[in-house]
Amino acid sequence: MRGHHAWQDDGAVPVLYVPKETNERDRRVSIVPAEIARLEPLGLEVVVEQGAGEAAGFPDRAYSEAGARVVPRSDEGALATADLVVLVGPPSVERVKRFREGSALVSFLPPALSEEVLQRLCERGITAFSFNLVPRTSRAQAVDALSSQAGLAGYQAVILAADRSPRVLPLMMTAAGTVAPARVLVLGAGVAGLQAIATARRLGASVSAYDVRPEAAEEIRSLGAQAIELPILAPEGNGGYAAEQSDEFLIRQQQLMSGAVEAADVVITTAAIPGRPAPRLVTAAMVESMRPGSVIVDLAAPSGGNCELTSEGSEVKWNGVVVIGVGDLASEVPASASALYARNVTNLLKLLVREGELRPDFDDDIVAATCVTEGGVVRIGWSGASTREGGR
Numbered sequence: 001m002r003g004h005h006a007w008q009d010d011g012a013v014p015v016l017y018v019p020k021e022t023n024e025r026d027r028r029v030s031i032v033p034a035e036i037a038r039l040e041p042l043g044l045e046v047v048v049e050q051g052a053g054e055a056a057g058f059p060d061r062a063y064s065e066a067g068a069r070v071v072p073r074s075d076e077g078a079l080a081t082a083d084l085v086v087l088v089g090p091p092s093v094e095r096v097k098r099f100r101e102g103s104a105l106v107s108f109l110p111p112a113l114s115e116e117v118l119q120r121l122c123e124r125g126i127t128a129f130s131f132n133l134v135p136r137t138s139r140a141q142a143v144d145a146l147s148s149q150a151g152l153a154g155y156q157a158v159i160l161a162a163d164r165s166p167r168v169l170p171l172m173m174t175a176a177g178t179v180a181p182a183r184v185l186v187l188g189a190g191v192a193g194l195q196a197i198a199t200a201r202r203l204g205a206s207v208s209a210y211d212v213r214p215e216a217a218e219e220i221r222s223l224g225a226q227a228i229e230l231p232i233l234a235p236e237g238n239g240g241y242a243a244e245q246s247d248e249f250l251i252r253q254q255q256l257m258s259g260a261v262e263a264a265d266v267v268i269t270t271a272a273i274p275g276r277p278a279p280r281l282v283t284a285a286m287v288e289s290m291r292p293g294s295v296i297v298d299l300a301a302p303s304g305g306n307c308e309l310t311s312e313g314s315e316v317k318w319n320g321v322v323v324i325g326v327g328d329l330a331s332e333v334p335a336s337a338s339a340l341y342a343r344n345v346t347n348l349l350k351l352l353v354r355e356g357e358l359r360p361d362f363d364d365d366i367v368a369a370t371c372v373t374e375g376g377v378v379r380i381g382w383s384g385a386s387t388r389e390g391g392r
Contacts, residue, residue, distance in 0.1 A: 013043065013044070013045045013356060014043065014044055014045065014083040014084065014356045014357075015044070015045050015046075015047050015081065015082045015083050015084070016031075016039065016044040016045065016046050016047065016082070016083070016084045016085075016086060016349075017047050017048075017049075017078055017079060017082030017084065017085050017086070018030055018031045018046065018047065018048045018049060018052050018068075018086055019049045019052060019079060019085065019087065019095075020049045020050075020051055020052040020073070021052075021087065021088055021089055022089075022091075022092060022095065023089050025313075025327065025328075025331065026088060026089055026328065026331045027055035027056055027331050027332075027334035028055075028056055028088045028330070028331050028334045028337050028338045028341060029052050029053040029055075029056045029058060029088070029334075029338045029342075030086040030087050030088050030106075030107070030338075030341065030342065030345060031046065031048070031086055031342045031345060032053065032056070032058055032338050032339050032342045033053075033058055033062040033063050033065070033066035033068070034066070034339065034342075035342040035343065035345070035346050036063070036066040036067050036068050037066065037067070038346050039346060039349065040067070042349060042350070042353045042354070042355075042356070043353070043354075043355045043356030043357075044083075044084065044349075044353065044356060045069065046063075046067070046068040046069070047068065047069045047070075047071055047078055047082065048060070048063045048068045048069070048070050048071070049070075049071060049073055049075075049078065050070055050071065050072050050073050051073065053338070055334060056334035056335050056337075056338040057334065057335040058335075058338070076098070079095070079098050079099065079100075080098055080099075080100055081100055082099075082100060082103060083100070083103050083104065083358075084103060084104045084105075084106070084349075084353075084358075085099060085103065085104070085105050085106075085107075086105075086106045086107065086345055087105070087106070087107035087108075088107060088108060088338075088341060089107065089108055090107055090108060090109050090110065090113055090117060091105065091107065091117065092117070093114070093116050093117055093120055096117060096120040096121055096124065096126070097120060097124075099124050099126055100124075101124050101125050102124075102125045102126075103124075103126060103127075104126065104127045104128070104129070104352070104358055105121070105126050105127070105128040105129070106128075106129045106131075106345060106348060106349065106352075107128075107129075107130065107131070108130065108131050108132055108145070109128060109130035109131075109132055109133075109372050110130075110132050111132065111275050118372070118373065118378055121372070121373045122373050122376050122377060122378060123376070125375070125376050126373055127358065127360070127371070127373065127374045127375075128371070128372045128373045128374075129348065129352070129360075129367075129370045129371055129372065130370055130372045131143070131144075131145035131146060131344065131348075131370070132146065133369050133370045133371075133372070134146065134366065134369065134370055135365055135366060135369045137365070137366075139365075139366070140365075140366050142343075142344070142347040143344050143347045143348040143351075143366060143370075144344065145340075145341050145344040145345075146191075147191045148337075148340040148341060148343075148344055149328070149330040149337060149340070149341065150190065150191040150192040150195075150270075150330075151191050151192065151195045152195075152329070152330040152333055152336060152337050152340070153192050153195075153299055153326075153328065153329040153330045154191065154192035154193060154194065154195030154196040154199065154268075154270065154299070155195050155196070155199045155333075156329040156330070156332050156333055157192070157196050157268045157270075157297045157299055157326070157329055158184070158196050158199040158200045158203065158266075158268065159199070160297055160324065160326070160329070160332075161184075161266045161268060161295045161297050161324075162203060162266075164295045164322055164324065165182065165265060165266055165293065165294075165295045166293040167182050167265055167293065168182065169181065169182045169184070169200065169203040169204050169205040169266075170182075170203060170204020170205065171204055181204055181205050181206045182205045182206065182265040182266060183205070183206050183207075183208070183263055183264050183265050183266070184200040184205040184206065184207045184208075184264065184265065184266045184267075184268065185207075185208050185209065185210075185260055185261060185263075185264035185266070185267045185268070186200070186207065186208075186209040186210075186225070186267075186268045186269075186270070187209070187210055187211075187257075187267065187268070187269045187270065187271055187281050187282075187306060188210075188211055188269060188270035188271035188272070188299075188300075188306070189209055189210075189211035189213075189216040189219055189220050189270075190211075190270060190272075192270040192299055193209065193211065193268070193270040193271075194219060194220075194223065196268045196270065197209050197220060197223045197225045198223050200225075200266075200268075201223060201224050201225060205266070207223075207224070207225040207226070208225055208226040208227075208228055208260060208264075209225050209226070209227060209228065210227070210228040210229075210230070210257065210260070211271075212245070212253075212271075214229075217229055228257075228260055230253065230256045230257070231256070232249065232252055232253065232256065245279055250279060250280060250281075253281070254280075254281065254282075254283055254286065257281065257282075257286075258285075258286050258289065261282055261286045261287075261289070261290065262286065262289040262290055264290065264294065265291070265293075265294055265295070266294065266295050266296075266297070267282065267290075267294070267295070267296045267297070267307075268296075268297045268299070269281060269282065269296070269297070269298045269299060269300055269305075269306035269307060270299045270300065270306075271300060271306050272300050272303055276303075277303055277304040278300035278303040278304045278305055278306050279306060280305075280306065280307075280308060281306040281307070282296065282306060282307040282308065283308045284308045284309055284318070287307065287308075287309055287318050287319065287321050287323065288318070288319045288321075290319075290321050291320075291321075292319070292320025292321065293320060293321075294320075294321045294322075295321070295322050295324065296310075296321065296322070296323045296324065297324045297326060298310040298323065298324065298325050298326065299326060299329065301313070301325035301326055301327065302327055302328075305325055307323055307325075309323045310323055310325040311323075311325045312325045312327060313325060313326075313327055348366075348370070351364060351366060351367055352367065360374075
């Protein structure tokens, strides 16, 4: 364990600052009022930028009543004097320039983080920790923000598909006739995929799912869905993920999967490979074979998409089929997403802060894995190839 870092030299209580997210599409906030009492034992004063939680349903009044100090958006000094900044998305270069030298940052810092942001973090001596790097261990589950947000994204993907589909999801038996249940296909059975399966099942759909990892079939069946098993074996990956597949494997996979895609009313894709482009699972030809009115929700859009026709952040209509390339669907349910994320933040801070001092124990596997910059340098192990994407 290295020497502790006393943030304040004047004896003042160190400040944890919660800014409003600069990404207008992200409605989440990094700390919710309910977490402020849990942060108190760490010896931190929580300061919140005015309006930071409004989009998530947490007004300034709620923060004040919980014991936080709310400062105007025009207060440039709040960020410049904060000891610890907590965000959801990564900071911009301009925001990092305003960080106090020697302060700390906790947020998502994805593999696509710009080199300029990393450089600025180092220049200002920021000790930065990224939720994209949380190890997949039982002990780390309490700080695993990728999983907490991915579960919500899987749920929201089904809700979005149900809203855009011209067909109802459940079986309906009426005096006017019987409506067959919609057929939902989920590709990828990580956290997001399993939640999508469970949600579609609760809504009454007929669900099938596929994952290249053979061990995922039992999890799929445990949720009441049909596990699609193809007569091809995928190379094994690390940490519970599939490895990047060869072109020959992907072509054979597409051929074998085409019938299931053609029969589906809704396809939800969640497959991602750490630090690599998303595998291409659904081709344009497969989309053309689907019935008009079918819906594809591609959760892998930020890393290139599992569908050939996916366009991140927009809807594409192709031969009567709607292909939705979503970014972070967890932000569509910001109250729940913020509450889970804030608890992940609190749990991580308990490993980093003691009595108002930054005391990261780099012998701790979670602390060592999540640290991106420290002492003006990028820590060994930080690279796009060694990190993980959401969707899990």
